[in-house]
Amino acid sequence: MSIRIGIVMDPIDAIHYKKDSSLAMLWAAQRKGWELWYMEQSDLSLVQGQAMGRMAPLQVAMNPEQWFERGEYQVRPLADLDIILMRKDPPFDNEFLYSTQLLALAEQQGTLIVNRTQGLRDYNEKLFATHFPHCCPPVLVSRRSEQLRAFHAEHQDVIFKPLDGMGGASIFRVQADGLNLGVIIETLTQHGQQMCMVQKYLPEISAGDKRILMINGEPVPYALARIPSAGETRGNLAAGGRGEGRPLTDRDRWICEQVGPTLKAQGLLFVGLDVIGDYLTEINVTSPTCIRELDTQFGLDIGMQLMDTLERSLANR
Incomplete structure (x- = not known):
């Protein structure tokens, strides 16, 4: 039987086609023959104690002119879905909090939420890194x-x-x-x-703010160093930084070894670590990005690697 996977994301028609990591995940799920169901945060509701979603069947394509086709919306229990990717971008405001609480009801009925709702609530992306003070500046x-x-x-x-x-x-x-x-x-x-x-x-920011993607506590073997543009101290791609892929260093792998077991224990299946020089600065749990850049530069298929992991997680329940 086909796996039914839903996604809660920002409007798909407004994403950056060349960079969007959620789209890479959807491509991989579709290649596996799974059913795709699309939602935005405003489509979640609670009816007589049951978490519901106004969801539309979705097809995606590797076409920069038309990367999706969305079917007719229908209101269904969230628990009808086997997996839900929670990919709504920050800020983590009250609406985001309420959404995780609704998703938690589906989680209790057996739907795999990525990332786990308790983890989304507990682990602020800036504060989470401080749980590992020996890794931080x-x-x-x-x-x-x-x-x-x-x-x-x-x-x-x-x-x-x-x-x-x-x-x-x-x-x-x-x-x-x-x-x-x-x-x-x-x-x-x-x-x-x-x-x-x-x-x-950290003056090492001039060499890049590295994004390391972690899948079920294990790192992808390459990081994307986001190098600040001239006159900037921020390497974020959204702030004009340039992405340059690099193999993980020994220090990067050591940081991953410190953090990975906690991620796995907390059900945080897809996470992005930010590393500047030798130091961990953030742990991103809401909607980590940089899949597309790493896939392109190193011939990877990180979305498929994640989908394979989710499939095993379902099978092991």
Whole structure:
């Protein structure tokens, strides 16, 4: 019997065809002969205690002019699906939280949610890395101005970032002169009302912010180094960075060995680690990207590798 796989994602008609990792996953699932069902976050609902989805059958194609065909929508229980990929991009706001809670009801009825809903709720992408302090640079999370200022005074050159951002949004570098330190702290903490993160600046960012993809706790053997454009401190592709594939270093593999068992234990089947130089800076659990770039540069099929893993997970239940 064919596996029924659903996806909750941002509007498929607005994705970047050349770069979208969710599309790579859907291509792989379709090549395996699975049924594809498409949803957006607004299509989830709860009816008399049952999680439901307004979902449409989907076909995808490797065609930059027309990469999908969507059928007629129908409302069905989420638990009718064998697998659901939760691929809605951050921010992790209340709507995202409510969506994971609805998906958890299908999870309880046997649907495999990727990533596991409890893991999505528990592991903030910035904070999760701090669970492995031996892998991380000096870092502070606080909303208190005096603590944030003291960290800057100690390390002189630091990076400030919000806890719920993505794609390099609202990331600030503050050097020894402390230029704009006060307004950056005020902006990110909303005058002391919310927490932000500050890390010691790593000059190795000039060589790239490496994205390492992990499937069921094991790394893909190549990383995508996202190299900042001129005048930038952010390597994110969304911020204009350039992606350059590289084999994992011994240090990269060591970091993966530290993190991998926790990912596997928590049911986080597809995760992206961010590594600058020798240090782990983030663990992305919501909608990790860079499949397409690595596939293209190294002749990989990461989407199929993930689908094979999901198929084994279903079989082992």
